[in-house]
Amino acid sequence: MKISIRRSRRAAIAVALGSVLALTATACGDDGSGSGGDKGDEGSGKGKIVFWDNNGGVRTDIWKEIIADFQKANPDIKVEYVGIASTEYQSKVDTAIQGGGLPDVGGVGAAMLAGFSAQNALEPLDSRLSKSSLNGKLNEDMVGVLKAAGGGDGTLYSIPTSANNGVLYYRTDLFKKAGLDEPTTWDKFYEAADKLTDAKKNEFGYTIRGGAGSIAQALDAMYGQSGITSFWNGDKTTVNDPKNVAALEKYAALYKKVTPAADLNNDFTKMVAQWDSGTIGMLNHNLGSYQDHVKALGVDKFRGIPQPIGASGKRVQVSNPVDGMGVFKSSKNKDAAWKFIEFATSAAENSKFNKAAGQVPSNNDAAKDAWISEAEPTKLAAAALTDGSTTIVQLPYYLPDWNTISKADNEPNFQKVLLGDMSAKDFLDTIADQLNKAQAEWKEQNG
Numbered sequence: 001m002k003i004s005i006r007r008s009r010r011a012a013i014a015v016a017l018g019s020v021l022a023l024t025a026t027a028c029g030d031d032g033s034g035s036g037g038d039k040g041d042e043g044s045g046k047g048k049i050v051f052w053d054n055n056g057g058v059r060t061d062i063w064k065e066i067i068a069d070f071q072k073a074n075p076d077i078k079v080e081y082v083g084i085a086s087t088e089y090q091s092k093v094d095t096a097i098q099g100g101g102l103p104d105v106g107g108v109g110a111a112m113l114a115g116f117s118a119q120n121a122l123e124p125l126d127s128r129l130s131k132s133s134l135n136g137k138l139n140e141d142m143v144g145v146l147k148a149a150g151g152g153d154g155t156l157y158s159i160p161t162s163a164n165n166g167v168l169y170y171r172t173d174l175f176k177k178a179g180l181d182e183p184t185t186w187d188k189f190y191e192a193a194d195k196l197t198d199a200k201k202n203e204f205g206y207t208i209r210g211g212a213g214s215i216a217q218a219l220d221a222m223y224g225q226s227g228i229t230s231f232w233n234g235d236k237t238t239v240n241d242p243k244n245v246a247a248l249e250k251y252a253a254l255y256k257k258v259t260p261a262a263d264l265n266n267d268f269t270k271m272v273a274q275w276d277s278g279t280i281g282m283l284n285h286n287l288g289s290y291q292d293h294v295k296a297l298g299v300d301k302f303r304g305i306p307q308p309i310g311a312s313g314k315r316v317q318v319s320n321p322v323d324g325m326g327v328f329k330s331s332k333n334k335d336a337a338w339k340f341i342e343f344a345t346s347a348a349e350n351s352k353f354n355k356a357a358g359q360v361p362s363n364n365d366a367a368k369d370a371w372i373s374e375a376e377p378t379k380l381a382a383a384a385l386t387d388g389s390t391t392i393v394q395l396p397y398y399l400p401d402w403n404t405i406s407k408a409d410n411e412p413n414f415q416k417v418l419l420g421d422m423s424a425k426d427f428l429d430t431i432a433d434q435l436n437k438a439q440a441e442w443k444e445q446n447g
Helices: 005-016 018-028 060-073 089-099 110-118 126-130 140-149 172-178 186-195 214-226 242-252 261-265 268-277 287-297 334-344 347-357 376-384 411-419 424-446
Strands: 047-053 077-083 105-107 159-163 166-171 204-207 280-286 302-306 315-318 323-327 390-393
Touching (some): 047 060, 047 334, 060 077, 060 334, 077 334, 089 110, 105 334, 110 140, 110 323, 140 159, 166 172, 166 376, 186 204, 186 280, 204 268, 214 242, 214 315, 214 411, 242 411, 261 268, 261 411, 268 287, 287 376, 302 376, 323 334, 334 347, 411 424
Parallel strands (some): 047 077, 047 105, 204 280, 315 390
Antiparallel strands (some): 159 323, 166 280
């Protein structure tokens, strides 16, 4: 398979990160380690396995609880937990693929799946699933998303754990005090952002994501306002369509006008903490931060609703990546690694995980649990995805370079847009050029 320029560059950078690799190898020890080309072994189904959490810190507590449950049910298997921040996970895995030190099992969401599978790092899981107690128990749409994201041949490399969705959180108490309507449309959103801002009192209408993960949020705002319903027009992306350019110009102009200046460098953890502790009117994030808001504000001071409706009268959102778990091909104990995945996505454990995360369970039986109807944002998000009110623009997770293009390659440029040092058009034209080349390369490789 031809290796793309960007992926080759990423691999070269990964090899150069010697200090990171040394830390990774130390954390993993010798068990389950090896390069991406190592075929590994089924193993005894007992002993130690290493698990890398792709959202370490945020999900550490719930994963440790699930691991304790698993080890109680499987006393012959010990799981070593390694929590890695979501912003660092791809580079850690890429480094280990090139130089050794991969875990046995790890988080593998749709956004990074194609990049890992293109490097031959993941074990195909179709056969294991078909023989498993999970067969027929998992949400077919989530399984389908991960199959499509695997690179084009329909192989399943990751078992879904949860689905997410974009949410507009707003402070009901502040809206009521200001006499504002619920921000159900983009016009009402902009009106509220302006009216709730009093910078001299450190009160702001909105917090914008300018740090890690900023581009996914910007895409949601762009397509939501433009009403464009497809990421591609033939073989060319719609990212830099004039309607999207205008939408991004309007959205980026919120920075420092109705948002804190600190937003320029805020990733989701800083943004969420800032919203929870301050007097900011609105926050765009996803279902994953719901429990943080409940702890900080209680259930009476905020709501989490689906993204605003555009001028067309329809809601348009970009897809949120389905999260999952994969077995790395180099594992020397694949049988035990699979047992852990099977256990973690069983009804009881999948429900427990998603209740803590505030996300939609992948296990169909878990999705019937009462807590979902009690967690309003999750209930509303699930309804929006099934009641015909929302059109989802599917992002091209199948492109091996997608995660790099949509994050590391262009996040610094988005900060330039916020600062007024780069136009929205130049920013989107740059991304479009990279995407169109990546798409052409993918089609050449996949017929």
